[in-house]
Amino acid sequence: MTLIPVEHVLIFSLLLFAIGLYGTLTRRNIIGILISIELMLNAANINLVVFAKTTSLSPETGQVFAVFVIAIAAVTVAVGLAIVLALYRSRKTIFADEVHLLKW
Amino acid sequence: MSGAGCGKEYGKFVKKSVPFFGWGVLCGLWVTLKNFITSYFRKPDEGGIFTVQYPEECLPDFEASRNFPFLVYDETPEKPRCVACGICERECPVKCIHVLMAKDENGKPLRRPAAFDIDYSLCMNCGNCEEVCPFNSIFMDHEHKIAAYDRKDLMRPMQKLLKSNSYFHSIRPRDAEAIDRAIKEAAEKKKAAVPAKPAPSPEAPKS
């Protein structure tokens, strides 16, 4: 692990997080948004693992939390896509900006 | 109308009950395993492997099997038995026979075909021509390897159709003897009754 300074990996996960955030904000398709959220979660996971390896006392905590984060990500995708399916069935569209009943 | 009740209910044909869930499938596996093992030593006719390696070995032809028609000549190909009467041309269901009667120089029809073509690509091997021919001159062959690169090659002219009587004896011995006997009898009857009007065309009882 000493091969790469910690800063480089953190910069990398920051960039990954930024790309995910950009994707979430700009994509019209809800599935596209869900995919970008996955990217952000993964960026957080990388940070967890890197910190666990370099700085924390008990090295397992990072990886255990990473496993929990993956489980939560699976939950978000499952429920998110169930909503997308129900939406598609009733409205025939899955574009975020077309689903605007609440807007006046 | 529904006959469910009217017949005697045969218990025998009640489907056997299955001892446990996987039993039927296991019996199936046993049957295939048995077939797999016995295929190594069982003889062909009681369930062993009966495949024939085609180009090297060949199944013996049955005598009565009919493939494509051919013309018979007695001595030389120039004198076929066929007299170009055209009955087979008329009776052929798919109209694949074309006959042309020969004429000598001053237009008198000779009792010989000038041209006799059979279109093998049309023929459906029904054997009607053999039945209706009064002069026993057209018969069904056993030869089935007639693939050709071009449809024109399947239009067989007379020279290709003519085959000797000995060939006819080789592929269909029983029918050949019966027909030869009939022709000999008709010839004697005709010789005996030469003064009288020649006997009607010989009836060849099909054996």
Add this chain to the structure above:
Amino acid sequence: MVSLFREKTQRADGQVLEINFGPQHPSTHGVFRLHTLVDGETIREVKPVMGYLHRNQEQISENLTYTGFIGFTDRMDYINAIPNNFSFVLAAEKLAGIEVPERADHIRIIMAELARIVNHMAVVGFLLNDLGAAFTPLLYAFRERELILDIFEDLTGSRMMCNYFRIGGVKSDLSEQHLATIKKMAARLPKFLDEFETLLTNNEILCMRCQNTGILSPETAVNSGITGPALRASGVNYDIRKTDRYSLYGRFDFKVPLGKTGDVYDRYYVRILEIRESLNILRQAVAALPRGEFINKKTAAFIRSPRNFKPPVGEAYARTESPKGELGFYILSDGTPQPWRCHARAPSLINLSALETMCVGQKIADMMIILGSIDIVLGETDR
């Protein structure tokens, strides 16, 4: 390609697909299209599209002699030619009032029952092939079917296109050697049938797939004119060999197997029982084969000169129990050697009418085996 369901696909919610199980599909037993509206896996609507194999046979019969057309009837139900010849020849004999000698009738029944065994084995084999058994049951069934086809070739000259029946009898006689091979085959077949049944009848996957799929209730079967094993599998006791007692069927005692629920499994098992019954009839017919000529003396001359066979003006309809159902020939004669009109009542075409009622609501995989279980042959449907 104009779509029959254009408006339905737009309106419906969910994943409604319009699929063509097209003319060249591996399991439609020939050239036949099923235009289906599918929602996910379940079928909403099925429209069979036929006519790809129409060869205009009935029109051809109008300028052929009666003996000439017998060769064409072989090509209607091309899996086994004998039942087609049988009903056409029966119709011609009824038209001209020709009676058939004893020996000829026995030979006809022997050949008809052999053809029934050949057909049922092919059908059961192909049905199981659709179910996915990688050819094993099909090849076991075909191993036995080969013996019968050899008998046909030895006797009639061709394995499947027999062209063997003639008006007033049959073309050639059944010699001792043929009888011996038939007896040997009849002795060997039950052993094969038991092995076939152990492989399949209690097979759990076959039961899961075939039981309660494609149920045909007796009422719809009778109303849509279904005949043959498909009708008997629904429990309706209608077998033309029993009702009409045509030819010599009155003399032989045999049973008619009936199913109860009328699903794919019953149609499969009724056919297996029918093979056993046909063997039964075959043994009785072979035992009771009398001596005598194999064709009516008067009509023997017509083989040599078909033009002289001029049936009186009039019409006749004769029907027989072909392995697929009631196969009937209606012949209208105007006194000339060629029939004025000759129409065949093809069981495959009419059995198809119930396909939609059976398929709606089932899965795609079931539609294929339902089609396989009602046993259609496109040569007969399109004629």
Add this chain to the structure above:
Amino acid sequence: MIFDPVFIRLKALFLDLCARFFPEWVVMLASIVISAVVILVMGPVIMMYLTLLERKLLGRIQNRYGPNRVGIWGLLQPVADGIKMFIKEDIVPAHADKIIHLLAPVVTVVPSLMVFLVVPFGNGMTAVNLNIGILYFVAISSITTIPIFMGSWASRNKFSVLGGMRAAAQMISYEAPMTLAIVPVIMASQTLATATIVESQGGGFGMNWFIFTPWGLLGFIIYFFCAIAECNRPPFDLPEAESELIAGFHTEYSGMKFALFYMAEYMNAFTLSAIAVTLFLGGWQGPFLPSWIWFFGKTFLLVCVMIWFRGTFLRFRVDHLMGFAWKFLLPLSLINILIAGLWFLTPAIAAWALTAGLVVASFFVFVKLNKTFVPEKRTYVLAD
């Protein structure tokens, strides 16, 4: 046994040879490259001769000869097939998504080759002795759903989309019971590494292979059914069911791309039965013969059983497929973990009686629960 480590000595010999000429790191690199090359050569060769073995065995089951024209007993038939696949024109449908259509076969082959990494071919002959061996195998075999989707979606044809959906649903629903069937083995051998799993089954003339324990037998049956489902072989070959969907997700593929799909399917069959041998049939453990002969013998025996199944079984329908996995195999595998737990806690004799009874009882309970699977008894009337 002098033959046992013959391959290991061969490799060591080669490494000493190149150690004389090259620096230290090249030798390390060389040892990795050697095992990689061996796997890359062995995978396709095994696949080719599996296709021949299958066609020969199926032929014999169906009372006919298998291919016997090319080479003596048809031994050159796979070479002929290979050449045919190269020569065949590679048709890409007009509307197809070109890149994904090209990528799908590649992505199918890569995971099936990667699984060879973990398979213990002999004593000390595992390519890389990962300490998460089995977990690596389960992870890699879960990737195979993605290329099936790519293949079916890129061909833009209704049949392949239907086939793709069915394949993915089948893959997922059979992954769960497979993973849970592996858990008791890990409980018994206290490790994930495949080599140590095989060592823990050694000794006693093969009597303490895991298959000879009640939970091992049940686990093996569950694992074997899931393995067959995982590589789309009959009775679970629904995705490419010829009768309905022509060829499922690889309808639009021909030539070399189809050959890659074909190769992936057979390599999956080989690796899944190899892992089954490692987990339940004592890997390379065996009394006299060298270890790798035992391993390859058992694996080919399992592959022959798969071919035997292909010759006999009919095809499941989609809902039976799902019902069989979720309502029958999954609960059985969960109960199996419970039984394995009991097996380790109770003393020897009681353990046998208790667990064997539990296994049989749970089998019948779940059969009772799934009423639809048990065939109905039918009566037929023989009327006159």
Add this chain to the structure above:
Amino acid sequence: MEILTLAAKIGAYALMTGVLLFALGVVALRNLFHSALCLAAALIGIAGLYLFFRADFLAAVQILLYVGAVMTVIIFAIMLTEHLSGKTTIQHNRQSLPAFLGIAALVTVIAKVILQTPWPVTQKALGAHTSVEGIGTALMTVYVFPFEVISVVLIAALIGAVIIAKRENPS
């Protein structure tokens, strides 16, 4: 031997740039199916990265859960919602420019923070190689409560997804 470590370093950087490229693909590509596949490639790249950090259990779990299960559900959703013709409509809404500027500002701030803080890299942690047993015992002893809560959350999500997505069966 240092050549191998150099090679490993280059490999790590290459892997990182690869993942970033695939992530850009996820965001930028118009065809939704292509972006989903890019996500799968990115996830496999990240699993490779975990291997590089010698967290091999996590790499296997990442591939098993993310690439095996989550990606399949996403592709199922794409297949069910996109009709086969696949004519790609415009995928990006109007806010792309303001979003880009905002995110660029955020990145510069955080990057400056990262580069300045002296990260306390303890030598002991570097050597320790976390084995699967370690994670297993941690899960079962220290983190047993979150472990149970996660299983409850998963069950709730399962039931919720089924109810939302279930189609009221046509009569």
